[in-house]
Amino acid sequence: MNTKFLDLLAQKYDSEEKVVTEIINLEAILNLPKGTEHFVSDLHGEYQAFQHVLRNGSGKVREKIEDIYKKVLTEKEIKEFATLVYYPEEKIKLIKNEFDNEEELHQWYTVIIERMIKLISYASSKYTRSKLRKALPSQFVYIIEELLYKTDEFTNFKEPYYSKIVQQIISLGQADKLIIGLAYTTQRLVVDHLHVVGDIYDRGPEPDKIMEALINYHSVDIQWGNHDVLWIGAFAGSKVCLANIIRICARYNNLDIIEDVYGINLRPLLNLAEKYYKDNPSFRPKIQPDETISDEEKLQITKIHQAIAMIQFKLESPIIKRRPNFNMSERLLLEKIDYEKNEITIQGKTYEIENPCFATINPEKPDQLLTEEEEVMDKLLFSVQHSEKLARHMNFLMKKGSLYLKYNGNLLLHGCIPLDEDGNMEKMVIEDKAYAGRELLDVFEQYLRYSFAHPEKTDDLATDMVWYLWTGEYSSLFGKRAMTTFERYFIKDKATHKEIKNPYYYLREKEETCRQILEEFDLDPDQGHIINGHTPVKEINGENPIKANGKLIVIDGGFSKAYQSTTGIAGYTLLYNSFGMQLVAHKHFNSKEDVLQNGTDVLSVKRLVDKELERKKVLETNVGEELLKEISILNSLMEYRYMK
Numbered sequence: 001m002n003t004k005f006l007d008l009l010a011q012k013y014d015s016e017e018k019v020v021t022e023i024i025n026l027e028a029i030l031n032l033p034k035g036t037e038h039f040v041s042d043l044h045g046e047y048q049a050f051q052h053v054l055r056n057g058s059g060k061v062r063e064k065i066e067d068i069y070k071k072v073l074t075e076k077e078i079k080e081f082a083t084l085v086y087y088p089e090e091k092i093k094l095i096k097n098e099f100d101n102e103e104e105l106h107q108w109y110t111v112i113i114e115r116m117i118k119l120i121s122y123a124s125s126k127y128t129r130s131k132l133r134k135a136l137p138s139q140f141v142y143i144i145e146e147l148l149y150k151t152d153e154f155t156n157f158k159e160p161y162y163s164k165i166v167q168q169i170i171s172l173g174q175a176d177k178l179i180i181g182l183a184y185t186t187q188r189l190v191v192d193h194l195h196v197v198g199d200i201y202d203r204g205p206e207p208d209k210i211m212e213a214l215i216n217y218h219s220v221d222i223q224w225g226n227h228d229v230l231w232i233g234a235f236a237g238s239k240v241c242l243a244n245i246i247r248i249c250a251r252y253n254n255l256d257i258i259e260d261v262y263g264i265n266l267r268p269l270l271n272l273a274e275k276y277y278k279d280n281p282s283f284r285p286k287i288q289p290d291e292t293i294s295d296e297e298k299l300q301i302t303k304i305h306q307a308i309a310m311i312q313f314k315l316e317s318p319i320i321k322r323r324p325n326f327n328m329s330e331r332l333l334l335e336k337i338d339y340e341k342n343e344i345t346i347q348g349k350t351y352e353i354e355n356p357c358f359a360t361i362n363p364e365k366p367d368q369l370l371t372e373e374e375e376v377m378d379k380l381l382f383s384v385q386h387s388e389k390l391a392r393h394m395n396f397l398m399k400k401g402s403l404y405l406k407y408n409g410n411l412l413l414h415g416c417i418p419l420d421e422d423g424n425m426e427k428m429v430i431e432d433k434a435y436a437g438r439e440l441l442d443v444f445e446q447y448l449r450y451s452f453a454h455p456e457k458t459d460d461l462a463t464d465m466v467w468y469l470w471t472g473e474y475s476s477l478f479g480k481r482a483m484t485t486f487e488r489y490f491i492k493d494k495a496t497h498k499e500i501k502n503p504y505y506y507l508r509e510k511e512e513t514c515r516q517i518l519e520e521f522d523l524d525p526d527q528g529h530i531i532n533g534h535t536p537v538k539e540i541n542g543e544n545p546i547k548a549n550g551k552l553i554v555i556d557g558g559f560s561k562a563y564q565s566t567t568g569i570a571g572y573t574l575l576y577n578s579f580g581m582q583l584v585a586h587k588h589f590n591s592k593e594d595v596l597q598n599g600t601d602v603l604s605v606k607r608l609v610d611k612e613l614e615r616k617k618v619l620e621t622n623v624g625e626e627l628l629k630e631i632s633i634l635n636s637l638m639e640y641r642y643m644k
């Protein structure tokens with residue numbers, strides 16, 4: 001091994017004892033049970049439901065509480081305690097109102113602190129002390145460790161010492177803070193690592209809050225979804241991606257994400273919209289039953305929605321023309337319209353255009369942007385690329401994200417591996433070279449990263465490729481023949497709205513297909529699973545999220561409220577701990593208030609996917625692999641420096 005490197009390392013481990021201690025520490029970690037992985041997907045801006053799932057660890061918190069307290073506490077007490085762990089600040093406030101005097105409150109504090117300490121001690125039993133220490137609220141580390149490691153066996157006399165500590169905390173007015181800290185520590189301990197299998201953005205109202213939660217989360221990775229790359233594309237300079245994100249926000253009545261959250265000025269777009277558009281039933285925003293909106297506002301959004309949709313359709317055209325390899329010429333729909341007759345001919349069939357809004361279209365050159373439209377897009381792009389908050393969120397998406405991830409033997413990816421009907425990986429030619437399977441995904445990712453690194457380039461291949469990832473036939477994130485956005489706005493016949501899925505989506509039911517894909521990614525097909533999001537699982541129609549004899553799991557149950565009526569549930573999550581894999585189906589999440597008042601938990605039907613024959617250890621994980629490498633380096637250091 002390079003001696004320079006070892007000399008440098010010796011600066012950190014400057015004594016034999018330090019090296020030995022670290023080796024022993026790492027070896028010990030290798031033999032602990034593997035930490036719990038938590039998989040979620042298709043969050044679609046539904047922050048409230050998402051944060052609940054994070055706080056309750058898809059039921060893990062409650063499970064731990066039941067393990068220790070089922071026999072001693074009533075169902076109501078367990079519920080109350082669980083709610084306290086999920087929402088400590090709010091729950092403490094509510095509980096405080098119930099007490100008539102200080103004494104009762106102090107008694108409650110004493111009991112709860114003890115329960116919390118016991119819970120943490122249990123939840124952390126598979127971690128090292130050093131890991132637990134990192135999870136503790138920093139201002140109370142010393143005190144909590146004292147409380148945690150009391151061993152009554154030999155030191156009976158210590159009991160008064162501990163109750164003294166607790167009483168002191170209470171009388172010094174620190175009990176609330178301590179309980180809150182302990183609650184968050186518990187949440188953190190039940191889940192070791194979070195995977196977000198794509199689609200944080202669009203449709204729901206608070207994707208930014210999800211991003212903030214992820215930024216603050218202790219350990220997370222992201223597999224981009226098609227909606228996430230749309231936002232990345234907009235930030236990276238793709239105007240067509242930008243038009244899409246604004247269109248979707250208008251459609252779901254979420255323009256405040258653009259304006260208020262990310263500080264992007266929509267005034268120029270509004271002016272254009274007011275000038276050229278009027279009310280149009282096809283473009284009215286979708287309003288959730290619990291939302292209120294004035295007629296005036298609704299009309300304004302309807303106009304913006306049309307303005308940006310028409311800009312989007314125009315912007316698609318030059319890309320389709322300059323990228324024949326995208327094979328999208330059938331999507332040049334503006335050219336297929338007879339503007340006099342108000343008809344469109346698609347694949348030989350002519351349809352009437354419903355609710356047209358073509359005031360900015362020059363029938364001779366239908367994809368030509370008006371100067372005003374161009375100016376609007378320039379200003380919007382400038383504004384997007386100068387939004388500090390958006391920059392922070394997009395940088396985080398890039399840092400923690402990838403198109404796919406191999407993790408502990410499993411393959412995580414949002415959409416699909418494009419296949420033909422016989423199950424062969426589809427080839428796509430990019431710059432004269434054909435790519436398929438894993439190579440195709442790798443090259444997609446390279447283009448996306450290049451585009452992000454060059455936001456000043458707006459029509460190069462890399463930038464166009466990000467849009468392709470959103471909507472292209474062989475995009476691993478989309479995986480449908482074409483996106484029929486235009487048809488859904490303008491053609492009544494629902495047959496034209498259908499988006500034909502890549503054969504992957506039925507071939508993945510077969511174990512053989514999934515095994516082949518795992519092999520393509522150098523994963524062991526006997527051990528590994530494919531974990532997908534993207535396509536809502538319609539439990540309502542009896543669809544099973546566990547496919548191919550357990551080799552593939554789809555976890556998009558639809559956090560998205562807009563899709564819950566088609567799925568019948570409110571999302572799946574997956575847990576993978578040392579005992580195996582469990583799929584959790586969540587019921588509809590009402591509100592945080594409902595949980596606080598009534599202890600209603602959205603859970604959950606659990607289904608076992610796979611049971612480990614023997615408890616899985618850290619040694620057998622990705623982290624274990626890294627630790628083994630570290631141990632080997634430390635052994636080299638030991639030999640080089642200290643064993644002469």
Ligand SMILES: O=P(O)(O)OC[C@H]1O[C@](O)(COP(=O)(O)O)[C@@H](O)[C@@H]1O
Binds near residue numbers: 199227480484499534
């Ligand atoms: O329901 P909406 O908002 O019209 O969106 C429909 C579009 O969203 C898509 O389903 C993509 O979004 P998902 O990744 O969430 O499925 C497209 O296939 C489809 O055209």
Ligand SMILES: [Mn+2]
Binds near residue numbers: 477
């Ligand atoms: Mn998706």
